[in-house]
Amino acid sequence: MENINTSRRSFIKTTSLTGVGLIIGVSSFAREKHPKNISHTNPNKATVLDLEINPFIIISTDGSIALINPRPDMGQGSTQAAPSLIAEELEVSLDKVRLIQSDGQSKYGSQQSGGSSTVRGLWTSLRKAGAAAKEMLIETAAKRWNASIADCYANDGKIYLKNSDKSFTYGELVDEASKLVVPKNPKLKDPKDFKILGKYNKRLDVPERVTGKAVYGIDIDIPNMVYACIQHSPAIHGKIVSIDDSETLKVKGVLQVMKCERQMPHRKSDAVAIIATNWWAALKGRKALKVTWDNGDLAKTMSTDNYFAATYEAAKKEGIRYEEKGDFNAKFANAKQKLEANYETPFLAHAPIEPECAVVHVKDDGTAEVWAHVQGPDGGLGDVSAALGISKDKIKFNVPLLGGSFGRKAYHDYLNETCFLAKALKKPVKMIWTREDDITQGPYRPGMLSHMQGFVDGGKITGYHHHAIGESIVGQVFNGLAPDESDPWLSGEISTENSKYEFPVSKISWTNVKTDIPIVWWRSVYASNMGWGQECFIDELAQLAGKDPLEARLDLITDARYRKVLETIAEKANWKEKLSAGQGKGLAVFASFGSISACCITVSKNGDGIKIDKVVSVLDCGYYVNPDHVKAQTEGNIVMGITAAIKGGITFTNGVCDQSNFHQYNVMRLNEAPKMEIHIIDSGENPGGVGEPGLPPVAPALGNAIFAATGKRLRKLPFDITNLA
Structure with missing residues (x-):
């Protein structure tokens, strides 16, 4: 697969495709409005077959094929994932196509890379685009041969006639095919017949990145x-x-x-x-x-000390209720065995390598x-x-x-x-922007507080309350949160519907504590904040109930998929093995972006601190494009999750950011990375996200492991694993 950007640090003009071709796609972007006056004329004079079609495939009469990538690549692999969806159904290999990045035109639909949405958002629509084009090419070939459509098939950029040596390249058929009516519901492959999707395939863009030929924004x-x-x-x-x-x-x-x-x-x-x-x-x-x-007055309004002081004050009061099962306050007041704790997560910079x-x-x-x-x-x-x-x-x-x-x-x-x-x-x-601009100016992941309450009865967790407190992305960035409204993004992350924990009595609530520190989404958005409090507190309640943390979770979950993830992490991480003195294991599970991820971390005492011995991660993301993508993104999530837990956050004093570069805002280095094992569950479910779901369970798994090894319960991120005294 050749990327249209072919040389670095130079301005490249896009060459025109030759010949008359076919541009075809099937739109499933219901939120996009497609103006009737859009010009569907391409520089290569390719013909769009329908005004409502999104053009994702370009086939030229010379046989060359170009595929549109509608989602920018920021390292998550969309330059292979998106064209793979099309190529699978079109029956072409990725090394024989050119890739063109979309340019913002509405005919491509939503083009936002974020929210782990590329594969799960395009899984059906891009496959339909490929399948529709293939059916039109097959129909054209059948007419030329005066044969039945059933006797024709596509393979590797050609249409073949069964039981003969006859074939046409796509380029030989495309002019005629372009005059046919586009199939609205083309037949999609059975996943058992996939040749590309779900298989190990080389990232064909890696050589350009390694050799410096790839063009990044800073190279223009x-x-x-x-x-x-x-x-x-x-x-x-x-x-x-x-x-x-x-x-x-x-x-x-x-x-x-x-x-x-x-x-x-x-x-x-x-x-x-x-x-x-x-x-x-x-x-x-x-x-x-x-x-x-x-x-x-920015010295006051942009102080992390003042901000977190306000969140702890808010924790003493009732929040805005998002959901409730039973009368939690009454049950908690009368419970004989109960716990209450606050879990804090810091502001964080994104710090991409390219500013x-x-x-x-x-x-x-x-x-x-x-x-x-x-x-x-x-x-x-x-x-x-x-x-x-x-x-x-x-x-x-x-x-x-x-x-x-x-x-x-x-x-x-x-x-x-x-x-x-x-x-x-x-x-x-x-x-x-310089690195200092990036770190000192924001925007940042919001610092958040989770006020947790719960109670147990008869050796089981029977009551649970998660009160989320902090600044709202919906409120600050979009000015879209009413004073009496619970942040829907955040509340949805920790809802019992998302987590699948079935507490007999439960409540989810929210309090908005505002700040002038600019915030925005950060990898896994609120899930990275909320997983810390949720999964550490579940362990605390399990201890109060005298229950193994894994068994306590399984007691609360009937959802088969969720249980499978927990059972798999227990198996792969050998949860029940006898550990050496000074060692401890901790686990956590969290659902986000349509996927379920569990993490188990093993640590051992090391002087006044601990060292991380091993991280095992299990992900059920449904159907996926390439297991290498899944593993790479999960490994990145582990590194970023541990970094967020132990390397220090963003703080403001007198209105000014205290950190300016990597010497103060540290990231995990290669020599610090622990041994990692990634396991993917082939559930056959609808595709979920991959780029973010592996991160939320990492910090709580580490916190739970530290407690298991040392007896110290940490509730504030970040912490120094070299000195837990």
């Missing part, structure tokens, strides 16, 4: 562009009082200094841009710049071109259109590869900044 270089480096307020929302650029303008290569703005989804903030002929000059110029800021950047060119003819490593080109195109005041049809939106994201590059403040500058300067602008 176009003629006559200038570079921009932004000076943001250390307190993020500070106001500019004065600017002294006298020393900055002395730096060779600096062209000008201009006041600009950072447009976040919920508010604007002042900033200053240094424009230069090269990046080094822009950065050097920023270091010489002197800006006086008015931070107002935020974009290139925007506003042209004299009223059009614009953009190169931006966004998670969703459709959302990016909409934001650029609004920022520039140019209609979407006059904007060409290019999406390079993303060097990591974890949710960050679906927040387009950096793209809005670049648009602001390009509109003002009337020339192509490349804006790059």
Whole structure:
């Protein structure tokens, strides 16, 4: 599979496909509105067969095949996953197709990479696209041979006639096939007949990434562009009082200094841009710049100490009820064996290896071109259109590869900044954030508190309450949360319907504690916060009931799929083995994004701390594309989950972030990574997510293992595993 981006650190123009071809797709994007006036003419003069069709397949008369990837690749493997869905039904091998990244046009439907949605969101629609094209090609061949459709079959880019040596390439048939009516309900393969899906296949884009040929957002270089480096307020929302650029303008290569703005989804903030002929000059110029800021009352409103103090105060009060079974408060008040505890998770930065950047060119003819490593080109195109005041049809939106994201590059403040500058300067602008910008400016995963209550009776957990407390993504980012409303994203994560725990008495509640610290989704969104409190507290209640943690969970769950995950983790991690003195095992299970994941971690005492000996993870994600993808993403989740538990979070003092780079915001290094085992359950269920569900059980499994080994119950993340004294 050849990616259309073929050389790094150079500007590549997309070559046109040759010949008359067929563009076909089957739309299942009910939320997308498809305007009737969309032009369906391709530079290669390919014909769209229906105005309501999403064009995911391009077959040229010369036999070449191109497939559209509607989800940007930020490391999760969409450049192979999406085309695999099409190629499976189209009967072509991935090494014989070209890949084209979608560009934000509505005909491609939702193009957002996030929420572990690529495979589970496109599983049926992209397979239908491939199957429909295949049926049309088979019908065309049958007519030419005057044969029955049943006597024709597709294989490896050709249509064959059974019991003969006759065949046609797709290219030989495509012109005729393009005149047929598109099948609305093409027959899809039985999974037992899959050749690509569910099989081990090489990632064909890996050589380009390893050799440096792959084009990432930071590699874009176009003629006559200038570079921009932004000076943001250390307190993020500070106001500019004065600017002294006298020393900055002395730096060779600096062209000008201009006041600009950072447009976040919920508010604007002042900033200053240094424009230069090269990046080094822009950065050097920023270091010489002197800006006086008015931070107002941000020292109070942007303090993590003050924020968490407010969450602990909220834990003493009733929250907004999301769901309740029975009268929990009355039962808890009268319970003889009960527990109450608070579990805290910190703010976290995304810290992708490739920091935020974009290139925007506003042209004299009223059009614009953009190169931006966004998670969703459709959302990016909409934001650029609004920022520039140019209609979407006059904007060409290019999406390079993303060097990591974890949710960050679906927040387009950096793209809005670049648009602001390009509109003002009337020339192509490349804006790059530094690592310090990325870590000190946010947005961040919200810090959260889980106030837990529960009781046991007769050796079983009989009552459970999870009170989630903190800032709301729905509220801050989208201004979409009423004062008396429970955050639906968060509450849904910890609902008993999602977790499948069947407590005789239970309650889920929520309190919104606001902050000016900007927040957004972070890998696994709220599940990474809430899994910590839920799964550690289940262990606490199991201990109170005198029950094995695994058995206590199985007592509460009748859902067959959920039980299978728990039984499998017990088997693969050898849960009941006798451990050496000073060792301990902990497990946790959490459902998110349509998948169920369990984790078991073994630790052993090491001086005043512990060391992590082994991590075993089990995932039921239903049907999947490639087990290598599943394992790689789960390994990444384990590393990121442990990092979030033991390496330190983001803190604010007097309105300013205390961390600035990796020397203060640590990540797990290769030599620190524990032994990992990943096991996939082939459940045959509808596809679930893969990129995120493996993360939420990691921290609580570690916390439970530490308790098993040391007797110390940790309730606040992060903690130092080298010193638990």
